[in-house]
Amino acid sequence: MNVVVVESPSKAKTINKYLGPGYKVLASFGHVRDLPAKDGSVRPDEDFEMSWEVDGASAKRMKDIADAVKSSDGLILATDPDREGEAISWHVLDLLRKKKVLGDKPVRRVVFNAITKKAVLDAMAEPRDIDASLVDAYLARRALDYLVGFNLSPVLWRKLPGARSAGRVQSVALRLVCDREAEIERFVAEEYWNISALLKTPRGDEFEARLVSADGKRLPPRAVGNGEEADRLKTLLDGASYVVEGVEAKPVKRNPSPPFTTSTLQQAASSKLGFSASRTMQVAQKLYEGVDIGGETVGLITYMRTDGVQMAPEAIDAARRAIGSQFGERYLPEKPRFYSTKAKNAQEAHEAIRPTDFNRTPDQVRRFLDGDMLKLYDLVWKRGIASQMASAEIERTTAEIVADNAGKKAGLRATGSVIRFDGFIAAYTDMKEDGEQAEDGDEDGRLPEINARENLAKQKVNASQHFTEPPPRYSEATLIKKMEELGIGRPSTYAATVTTLIDRDYVEIDKRKLVPQAKGRLVTAFLESFFTRYVEYDFTASLEEKLDQISAGELNWKDVLRDFWKDFFSQVEDTKELRVTNVLDALNEELAPLVFPKREDGGDPRTCQVCGTGKLSLKLGKYGAFVGCSNYPECNYTRQLSSDSNGDAEAAASNEPQSLGKDPHTGEEITLRSGRFGPYVQRGDGKEAKRASLPKGWTPATIDHEKALALLSLPRDIGPHPETGKMISTGIGRYGPFVLHDGTYANLESVEDVFSIGLNRAISVLADKQSKGAGGARGRTAAAALKELGEHPGGGAITVRDGRYGPYVNWGKVNATLPRGKDPQSVTVEEALALIAEREAKGGATKGKAAKGKSAKGKSAGTKTAKTASAGTAKAEKPKAAAKTKSKPAAKAKKD
Numbered sequence: 001m002n003v004v005v006v007e008s009p010s011k012a013k014t015i016n017k018y019l020g021p022g023y024k025v026l027a028s029f030g031h032v033r034d035l036p037a038k039d040g041s042v043r044p045d046e047d048f049e050m051s052w053e054v055d056g057a058s059a060k061r062m063k064d065i066a067d068a069v070k071s072s073d074g075l076i077l078a079t080d081p082d083r084e085g086e087a088i089s090w091h092v093l094d095l096l097r098k099k100k101v102l103g104d105k106p107v108r109r110v111v112f113n114a115i116t117k118k119a120v121l122d123a124m125a126e127p128r129d130i131d132a133s134l135v136d137a138y139l140a141r142r143a144l145d146y147l148v149g150f151n152l153s154p155v156l157w158r159k160l161p162g163a164r165s166a167g168r169v170q171s172v173a174l175r176l177v178c179d180r181e182a183e184i185e186r187f188v189a190e191e192y193w194n195i196s197a198l199l200k201t202p203r204g205d206e207f208e209a210r211l212v213s214a215d216g217k218r219l220p221p222r223a224v225g226n227g228e229e230a231d232r233l234k235t236l237l238d239g240a241s242y243v244v245e246g247v248e249a250k251p252v253k254r255n256p257s258p259p260f261t262t263s264t265l266q267q268a269a270s271s272k273l274g275f276s277a278s279r280t281m282q283v284a285q286k287l288y289e290g291v292d293i294g295g296e297t298v299g300l301i302t303y304m305r306t307d308g309v310q311m312a313p314e315a316i317d318a319a320r321r322a323i324g325s326q327f328g329e330r331y332l333p334e335k336p337r338f339y340s341t342k343a344k345n346a347q348e349a350h351e352a353i354r355p356t357d358f359n360r361t362p363d364q365v366r367r368f369l370d371g372d373m374l375k376l377y378d379l380v381w382k383r384g385i386a387s388q389m390a391s392a393e394i395e396r397t398t399a400e401i402v403a404d405n406a407g408k409k410a411g412l413r414a415t416g417s418v419i420r421f422d423g424f425i426a427a428y429t430d431m432k433e434d435g436e437q438a439e440d441g442d443e444d445g446r447l448p449e450i451n452a453r454e455n456l457a458k459q460k461v462n463a464s465q466h467f468t469e470p471p472p473r474y475s476e477a478t479l480i481k482k483m484e485e486l487g488i489g490r491p492s493t494y495a496a497t498v499t500t501l502i503d504r505d506y507v508e509i510d511k512r513k514l515v516p517q518a519k520g521r522l523v524t525a526f527l528e529s530f531f532t533r534y535v536e537y538d539f540t541a542s543l544e545e546k547l548d549q550i551s552a553g554e555l556n557w558k559d560v561l562r563d564f565w566k567d568f569f570s571q572v573e574d575t576k577e578l579r580v581t582n583v584l585d586a587l588n589e590e591l592a593p594l595v596f597p598k599r600e601d602g603g604d605p606r607t608c609q610v611c612g613t614g615k616l617s618l619k620l621g622k623y624g625a626f627v628g629c630s631n632y633p634e635c636n637y638t639r640q641l642s643s644d645s646n647g648d649a650e651a652a653a654s655n656e657p658q659s660l661g662k663d664p665h666t667g668e669e670i671t672l673r674s675g676r677f678g679p680y681v682q683r684g685d686g687k688e689a690k691r692a693s694l695p696k697g698w699t700p701a702t703i704d705h706e707k708a709l710a711l712l713s714l715p716r717d718i719g720p721h722p723e724t725g726k727m728i729s730t731g732i733g734r735y736g737p738f739v740l741h742d743g744t745y746a747n748l749e750s751v752e753d754v755f756s757i758g759l760n761r762a763i764s765v766l767a768d769k770q771s772k773g774a775g776g777a778r779g780r781t782a783a784a785a786l787k788e789l790g791e792h793p794g795g796g797a798i799t800v801r802d803g804r805y806g807p808y809v810n811w812g813k814v815n816a817t818l819p820r821g822k823d824p825q826s827v828t829v830e831e832a833l834a835l836i837a838e839r840e841a842k843g844g845a846t847k848g849k850a851a852k853g854k855s856a857k858g859k860s861a862g863t864k865t866a867k868t869a870s871a872g873t874a875k876a877e878k879p880k881a882a883a884k885t886k887s888k889p890a891a892k893a894k895k896d
Helices: 009-019 056-070 083-099 117-124 132-159 168-186 227-238 262-273 277-289 313-326 362-368 371-386 476-486 494-503 518-530 537-551 557-577 580-590 645-651 705-712 751-756 759-771 829-841 848-853 880-885
Strands: 002-006 023-027 074-077 107-109 191-200 206-214 241-254 291-293 296-298 392-405 408-421 455-467 507-510 513-516 616-621 624-629 638-640 658-662 669-675 678-683 690-693 716-720 727-733 736-741 744-747 785-791 797-803 806-811 814-817
Touching: 002 009, 002 056, 009 023, 009 117, 009 277, 009 296, 009 829, 023 056, 056 083, 056 829, 074 083, 083 107, 083 132, 132 168, 132 518, 132 537, 132 557, 168 476, 168 494, 168 513, 168 518, 168 537, 191 227, 191 408, 206 227, 227 392, 227 408, 227 455, 241 408, 262 277, 262 371, 262 476, 262 494, 277 371, 277 476, 277 494, 291 362, 313 371, 362 371, 476 494, 476 537, 494 507, 513 518, 518 580, 518 624, 537 557, 580 616, 638 669, 658 705, 669 705, 678 705, 690 705, 716 759, 727 751, 727 759, 736 751, 736 759, 744 759, 785 829, 797 829, 806 829, 814 829
Parallel strands: 002 023, 002 074, 074 107
Antiparallel strands: 191 206, 191 455, 206 408, 241 392, 241 455, 291 296, 392 408, 507 513, 616 624, 624 638, 658 669, 669 678, 678 690, 716 727, 727 736, 736 744, 785 797, 797 806, 806 814
8 A cells, every 4th residue: 555645635535536445645734844933943054954843733644644654555745746745745755754654665756737537647657756956945935934034024023113024025015015006196197188080971870080190290199288289179170171091901810818827817817706816726726626526526627826828738639629629620720829928937847727628618517616616617718728729810990081171180090890700709808907908809899881082071079188097006916917027926925925915904905906004114115225125026036036946956045045144134233223213214204105195285294283393203102103293292293104194184183182062961071183093082181081982984074072972972881681681782892883781792784883773673683693603702602603614534513603703713612713804605624624723733722802812823913902992992092902902022923
């Protein structure tokens, strides 16, 4: 018997069926060990020696593998066909050798790009050794990421309180997002006019022609820059006669795009399906690992982490046969198409993403797939088959027209296209993100019959005013595309990079766009000011090139680390002498549009509007950065630093308390104020004054006496519960509006419900919450299962549940919070097992508040509390909740 090690249990199950009784297939569940998250795991002084650690869950799996290997005839390492897969095989082999269970048993490495019986059996027939160069490239990348994270992050914590950590690739990706935001802020709109005429042919057909020349000069796009010039040209056309100078019909061929790479799949899934990058990869993983189709489990697509654009020769032959049978011989080009990627540093040896069998059409597998899987498979199948189809044949017609007004002439042009043969468009139409390019097809519409030298009748002349627009913010897909173009990161890291930026609150997604947050812009500005080289696009791309050279055996991995570490360590050491005032001066300059937005009165945006003499500047507090006056403590003006701080600053009237009236019961003054944590209302003065932060969605401009009283009255008692006699109340907490009874919280839909909900509806909301399950921590009910995932290898059901603090995976007493943005319905068994194992390794069971207070990654939630303190109890200048739970800088940096 031979032991075969793969990465996931679902893959193990499928491959075991293919190989039969002579093999035992076991899963490693991904990486089996990693660098400990502490100083000294990579030691430059010892020629970059690395210490590895096996967590509890992985140790159990390795024991199972070791036990199986003891009684086996040999070991076959069959992890994924990329750098990470090679590294996992190396780790497994190294651990087994240390356990001394291998002896002289043969060890073979096999790789397959698709999980089909043929692909697996063919791979088994062609084993090889572990690729030492690929392992070296992995070690170099892992060491680089560790050294950057564990040396740069402490600098951030010391010099920029409130910042999280800085990863090698994420920092550069964040710079892209922040640079685009700065470009948008600097953008100045320019006016331009488009002028066109609606004309009619002698046969009564109407069409539109655009003005392209006047006064003997060609008019490039946006050449008409003001209304006076537009009116002059419109008058010329209004009084002109029109003659067709010439008509040209030109055939054009449009070729298909290559099959998907990781990046292009994520872009297409975003624009066509609305999938995030992480969602796309989760669904693609399922399609790759295998689906039960009529009693047979088979992988539907090839490996989905790749930057190669070429298909294997046998796949090209299969695609051509499928085109001939499904579309007809007219759609089959004479010769196969071959593609080469334009992406920087692409690894051409990797095959593109394609169906494992082109005869398995989307319609044939529809009943075996869920909605997301079918959509993505349909996309992959169509793009793959289209890549080998004939070109689309399009006839593009251009009509040149002369307008003559008493000898003053102007030129107009009408263009149109018509598809004479659809070719590959019959299978797949390209569409880029956010309308950057129209779909393939009839872009300009079809022109009517127009003949040279015939007269045209003017119907109407249109002159429309426009303004240039700033470049759009990046979406996930366009950011990934840009990273690929620059050679930053690798296919396996794209989705994780974006997710990390979101998890760290460096960016947020608004209408599918990545919007940098104040924290992210501060980090980027700091790194650009003091670690310029390490966030340069070319430098990061050159490191990727060196890693690829290591993979190819052309560079020694420790030489690369030595070259990097020498300069990097020197720059880190230099920052130890850096004073906070130097940091603030640099950030004030770099982030001026964000920190000091223009004032409506045209005054100096850095002059304090309260005292009139102080200068505004960034300040660093224990909860992060804020804007304050240089005359402190005489002037206590402060303002929260945020992407929309301009609006808050105006509404808060430069932090001077705005009177909203008196409390009818206490007679104390109620005021609207602005603090470093945002706008708030306050009753009375002094330390005992009651304060309440404005809830999400409420702006200072909308706050009146009535709303302020309502906020300050929270928590609000509704009435006693008819069964227990205990009071039911409402309030606004860190996680939004709620109703509370006897320790049981139930979420409310809106802030307004807090002030309007009655006793009957409150009882109903609580009953609905109670019906989801019994028990729970601190009297709260256990959440109902959203999804059943099956049995845990150790026994017991695994479920996905929705708790008060968000969705989580449950197994027995272990609750593991899902990563932010993760769709609960898309969680796989493998992902759940990994989360549970991680949770166990970090302290076992967590319930209720603990599950949120410390996530599955062990991050303190306290820093957010300072921003979103309960409206009923928040202290705007020093929130109580924040004071109790403020997070200390972690002793470790997050890995890139």
